[in-house]
Amino acid sequence: MNLRRDSAINYLILGFFAVIALFPLLGVLSSALTSPSESSASLSFPSSLHFSNFVTAWHQGHFSEYMRSSAIVTVSVVVLSGVLAILAGYAFATMEFRGRSVLFYVLLLGLMVPEEALVIPLYFDLRGVGLTDTYWALILPQAAQSLAFSTFWMRTFFRGVPGSLLEAARIDGANSWSVLWRILVPISRPALLTMAMLVFMWTWNDFLFPLVMISTEKLRTAPLGLAFFQGQHTSQFSLLAAGATIVALPVVVLYFFLQRHFISGMLSGAVKE
Amino acid sequence: MAAVSTPTDRTGAPDDKRRAGRRKATKKSDRIAYLYLLPAFVLFGIFLLFPLIHGFWISLYQWDGLSASTWVGLRNYGEAFSDPGLRSAFVHSLVLIVFYALIPVSLALLLTAVMSRARHTKGLGFFRVVLFLPQVVASVVVATIWTAIYAPQGVLNDFLSAIGLHAITKPWLGDFTWALPAVGLIGTWVEIGLCLVLFLAGVSQIPRELFEAARIDGAGAIREFFTVTLPGLRPQIAVALTLSVVAGLKSFDLIYVATRGGPGTQTSVPAFEVYHRAFDVGQVGSACAIGILLTLLILIATVVINRVDPGESR
Numbered sequence: 001m002n003l004r005r006d007s008a009i010n011y012l013i014l015g016f017f018a019v020i021a022l023f024p025l026l027g028v029l030s031s032a033l034t035s036p037s038e039s040s041a042s043l044s045f046p047s048s049l050h051f052s053n054f055v056t057a058w059h060q061g062h063f064s065e066y067m068r069s070s071a072i073v074t075v076s077v078v079v080l081s082g083v084l085a086i087l088a089g090y091a092f093a094t095m096e097f098r099g100r101s102v103l104f105y106v107l108l109l110g111l112m113v114p115e116e117a118l119v120i121p122l123y124f125d126l127r128g129v130g131l132t133d134t135y136w137a138l139i140l141p142q143a144a145q146s147l148a149f150s151t152f153w154m155r156t157f158f159r160g161v162p163g164s165l166l167e168a169a170r171i172d173g174a175n176s177w178s179v180l181w182r183i184l185v186p187i188s189r190p191a192l193l194t195m196a197m198l199v200f201m202w203t204w205n206d207f208l209f210p211l212v213m214i215s216t217e218k219l220r221t222a223p224l225g226l227a228f229f230q231g232q233h234t235s236q237f238s239l240l241a242a243g244a245t246i247v248a249l250p251v252v253v254l255y256f257f258l259q260r261h262f263i264s265g266m267l268s269g270a271v272k273e
Numbered sequence: 274m275a276a277v278s279t280p281t282d283r284t285g286a287p288d289d290k291r292r293a294g295r296r297k298a299t300k301k302s303d304r305i306a307y308l309y310l311l312p313a314f315v316l317f318g319i320f321l322l323f324p325l326i327h328g329f330w331i332s333l334y335q336w337d338g339l340s341a342s343t344w345v346g347l348r349n350y351g352e353a354f355s356d357p358g359l360r361s362a363f364v365h366s367l368v369l370i371v372f373y374a375l376i377p378v379s380l381a382l383l384l385t386a387v388m389s390r391a392r393h394t395k396g397l398g399f400f401r402v403v404l405f406l407p408q409v410v411a412s413v414v415v416a417t418i419w420t421a422i423y424a425p426q427g428v429l430n431d432f433l434s435a436i437g438l439h440a441i442t443k444p445w446l447g448d449f450t451w452a453l454p455a456v457g458l459i460g461t462w463v464e465i466g467l468c469l470v471l472f473l474a475g476v477s478q479i480p481r482e483l484f485e486a487a488r489i490d491g492a493g494a495i496r497e498f499f500t501v502t503l504p505g506l507r508p509q510i511a512v513a514l515t516l517s518v519v520a521g522l523k524s525f526d527l528i529y530v531a532t533r534g535g536p537g538t539q540t541s542v543p544a545f546e547v548y549h550r551a552f553d554v555g556q557v558g559s560a561c562a563i564g565i566l567l568t569l570l571i572l573i574a575t576v577v578i579n580r581v582d583p584g585e586s587r
Contacts, residue, residue: 144320
C-alpha cells in the first residue's frame with residue numbers, strides 16, 4: 001500500500017513538471033496551427049488545423065532562406081571542428097610530447113570563455129579583412145569555440161580505448177595516421193555522434209554571433225531571422241509561432257531520435273558551458 | 274628509450290649524451306604530435322585566443338569604434354563598480370542566478386527527496402525526455418514563446434482573470450518591478466528539468482545498502498535525505514550549479530529578444546551591456562571590459578562550485 005502511494009506521488013510530481021515543461025512548447029505548436037483569422041496576440045487553440053501559417057512563414061517570411069543559411073553554417077562548423085578535434089584529441093590521448101599539459105590547459109580555457117568576450121574584438125578584426133557579413137564570420141569563430149569541448153570529448157574517448165588494440169595495429173605495421181582513421185575513428189562512432197549532435201545544437205541555436213556579424217537579410221540564420229520577424233509581427237502570434245516552430249524543429253527532431261546522446265553529452269559536458 | 278645509446282650521440286660529456294639522446298628521441302615524436310595539433314591550434318589561436326587578448330587590449334582604451342582611441346588603463350574596469358548603470362547590470366545578473374540556479378536546484382532536490390523513497394518508476398525515460406526538452410529549444414524561440422505568454426493580452430493574464438485575480442494582471446515584461454523576476458522565471462523553466470534529470474540519475478547511482486542502513490538505523494525521510502541522498506548527490510549538484518549559474522550569467526538571447534534590457538534598464542545584464550555599449554552607444558572599450566569581467570566571473574564560479582565537491586577529480 002505504502003509503495004503504491006509513494007509511486008503515485010512520484011507520478012504526480014513528474015507529471016506536474018512534465019506539463020509545465022510541455023505547456024509553452026505545445027502552446028506554440030497549437031498557435032502555429034491556428035488560422036490567421038482566429039489568431040490572437042498570444043497562445044491560441046485552433047478550432048481546426050491550419051497549415052497555411054507555415055507556408056506563409058516559409059515563403060513570405062523568408063524562413064526558407066534563413067534555414068538554408070543555418071544549415072550551411074551549422075554543417076560546416078560540425079565538420080570543421082569535428083575533424084580538427086579528432087586530430088588534436090588523438091595527439092592529446094595517445095602521444096607524449098613536450099608542452100602537452102600546457103597546451104591542454106590553454107585549450108581548456110576555451111571552455112570558460114563566453115562568446116560575449118569574443119564577439120566585439122572579432123567583429124572589428126573580421127571587418128578589417130572584409131569577412132563580416134559572410135558565412136565565414138560565423139563558421140570560423142564558432143568552430144574555434146566548439147574545439148575546446150570537442151577535443152576534450154574525443155581525448156576522453158580515445159583514452160578509454162584499450163592500449164593493446166593500438167599496440168597490435170602498430171605491430172602490424174600501421175602508422176599513426178592509419179591507426180587513427182582505420183581503428184580509432186570507426187570504433188568511436190557513438191562518441192562522434194554525440195559530439196556532432198551537441199555542436200549542431202549549439203551552433204544552430206546561437207544568436208549573438210549572427211546578430212553582430214550578419215547584416216544582409218539573405219544571410220541571416222534561423223534564430224536571427226526569427227528575432228527580426230518577432231519585431232514585425234506582434235499582433236498576430238500564429239504566424240510568429242509558425243516561424244518559431246520551424247526554427248526549433250531540426251534540433252528538437254534530432255533530440256527525439258537521439259535523446260540519449262543529447263542528455264549524456266550535455267551532462268558530462270558540464271565542462272563546456 | 275632505445276635512442277639513448279645510438280652512436281650519433283657520441284659528442285659531449287657522458288651525462289649530456291643521455292639527455293641529448295632522449296631529447297632527440299622525443300623530438301621526432303614531438304613533431305608528429307604537433308602536426309596533429311597544428312590545425313586545431315591555428316583555428317583556436319586566430320579565432321579564440323587572439324580575440325580574447327585583443328578584447329583585453331581594447332578594454333584598456335576609451336574608443337567609440339570609429340575615431341581615435343584614448344588610453345584609459347583600467348578605468349573601464351573601475352566603472353563596473355562606480356557606474357550605477359553597470360553596477361545594477363551585475364546586480365540583475367545575481368538576481369537571475371537565483372532564478373536560474375538556486376531555485377531550480379533547491380526545488381529539484383526537494384522533489385528528488387520526496388521521490389527517492391519509491392525506487393522504481395516506470396516510464397522514467399519518457400519524463401526524462403520531456404523534462405529535458407527546454408534545454409534543446411533555441412533560446413530565441415523560448416523568448417518568443419514567453420513574450421507571448423507574458424503579453425498584456427497573453428495567456429498568463431487570461432488565466433489570472435479567469436481565477437478571479439484580475440487585479441494583479443499586468444504587462445509583465447513592461448513592469449518595472451516584475452520584468453526581472455518574469456525573465457528569471459523563464460530561466461527557472463529552462464533549468465528545472467535539467468536539475469531533476471541529473472538528480473534522479475544521481476540517486477539511482479547511490480548504493481541501495483546506504484538507504485537500507487539508514488532505515489535500519491531508524492532514520493526518517495528527512496534524516497535519510499540529509500545523511501544519504503544529499504551527500505550522494507554532490508557531484509550532480511556541482512554539475513547542475515555549474516551549468517545553470519553559467520547559463521544565468523550569459524542570458525543574452527533571452528534579454529535581447531524579450532525585453533532589450535527594459536523597461537528602462539530594469540533587466541539589463543552584463544551580457545546585454547556588451548552588445549548595447551559596443552553597437553548602440555559606441556563605448557567599445559567599456560563593452561570589451563565587461564566581456565573580460567564576464568569571463569572572469571564564469572571562471573571563478575566554475576572553480577568555486579567544483580571546489581564544493583571534493584569527491585570529483587577530473
